Amino acid sequence: MSTIFDFGRGLAIVVALYLLGTWLHRVGVPIPGGVLGLLLFYGALLAGVVKLAWVERAANLLLRHMVLLFVPLTVGLMELGKVLSRQALALTASLLVSFVAVLLTTGVLGRWLLPQAAESTEEEAGR
Amino acid sequence: MSAAAWVRTPAFSIGLTVLAYWAALALHRRWRWVPPIVAACVPIVAALLLLREPYAEYNRGGDVLTWWLGPATVALAVPMYRNGLALRRSLPRLALMVLAGAVVGMATAGGTAWLLGAPRAVAMSAVPKSVTTPIAVEVSRELGGIPQITIALVILAGVLGATFGPALLRLAGVREDRAVGAAMGTASHGIGTASLVRRSEMQATVSSWAMAAAGVFTSLLAALLRLVAR
Known part of the structure; x- marks a missing residue:
């Protein structure tokens, strides 16, 4: 019983913050509603207004099954065959170039900023 | 209600999507290399083509699921x-x-x-x-x-x-x-x-x-x- 209550309360908080975010977006804040909701939620957790234990269950369910939520849009690719085949080169190049660029920018910057720490946990034989 | 009319309800789209997702997860558990998103989309696309159902019609129900991406962001x-x-x-x-x-x-x-x-x-x-x-x-x-x-x-x-x-x-x-x-x-x-x-x-x-x-x-x-x- 308390599990259901926990879950319901967590879900209500998340949905309420999302609706608040979309409303703020509609009245002129240039950040998408979901991200505004995320920032408000993060702030509420930091301030202790919302306790982690209230929301963990609902948040974990939404995150674990996120793939289900983007199935309908992905199915929509079936109508975009023409655009995709015509732009295949541009899209593939953009994907590859940008993937390598992001990975190396953040990684190499980390190499400079973060000293090789004792907390490294990965097995690194032969280094 | 005729079969065609039933297919046009949001409930059908949502049910089909949840079912395909559930099957995709089962498939992914058995064969790790199968990406769940691909395994979920393939049967839905096949069903829509078979039923001659336009994407826009399917997506009236699909939008209900898409909406929850907002709370997932939060x-x-x-x-x-x-x-x-x-x-x-x-x-x-x-x-x-x-x-x-x-x-x-x-x-x-x-x-x-x-x-x-x-x-x-x-x-x-x-x-x-x-x-x-x-x-x-x-x-x-x-x-x-x-x-x-x-x-x-x-x-x-x-x-x-x-x-x-x-x-x-x-x-x-x-x-x-x-x-x-x-x-x-x-x-x-x-x-x-x-x-x-x-x-x-x-x-x-x-x-x-x-x-x-x-x-x-x-x-x-x-x-x-x-x-x-x-």
Whole structure:
């Protein structure tokens, strides 16, 4: 019983913050509603207004099954065959170039900023 | 109600999607290399083609599921907060790394597509391709992109990271756990993060934080971009 209550309360908080975010977006804040909701939620957790234990269950369910939520849009690719085949080169190049660029920018910057720490946990034989 | 009319209800679309997703998860449990998103979409596309059902009709019910991407974005605050607590001391440096990755990612994705002649909507669809799906979809819409194309690129960026990310980072001499985690989370969001869970707890923690932070930075940068362009 308390599990259901926990879950319901967590879900209500998340949905309420999302609706608040979309409303703020509609009245002129240039950040998408979901991200505004995320920032408000993060702030509420930091301030202790919302306790982690209230929301963990609902948040974990939404995150674990996120793939289900983007199935309908992905199915929509079936109508975009023409655009995709015509732009295949541009899209593939953009994907590859940008993937390598992001990975190396953040990684190499980390190499400079973060000293090789004792907390490294990965097995690194032969280094 | 005739069969055709029944197919046209939102309940049918939602039921079909949940069923396909459930079957895809079962398939993924047995054969790990089957990506759940692909396994879920293939039978739905087949069913729609077979029933001669237009996508727009299916998507009236689909929109109900898509709406929940919004609350899922909000829910990202939970891992961000939890992992942020564990990383407190290195958080400012990690934020700087993620921000730099986000800027470079948006510029190179949009820039490369534009240089190769992609129309504006296609190039804009590529801009948020490094970040987690719900945020990428919102940013793509804001920029005038096509969310479906964005999703395809987002998934591929995740698969690229999970497959080649750690090896590429090693080649570049990046070995420190927090640096590896931040790079993977920034470039390959949840799919990259999930691939780190069995390698190193520290890498996965940082990656999960970086994935949420990259999403936030990318939407802030997109907002800035739109203000400047206006």
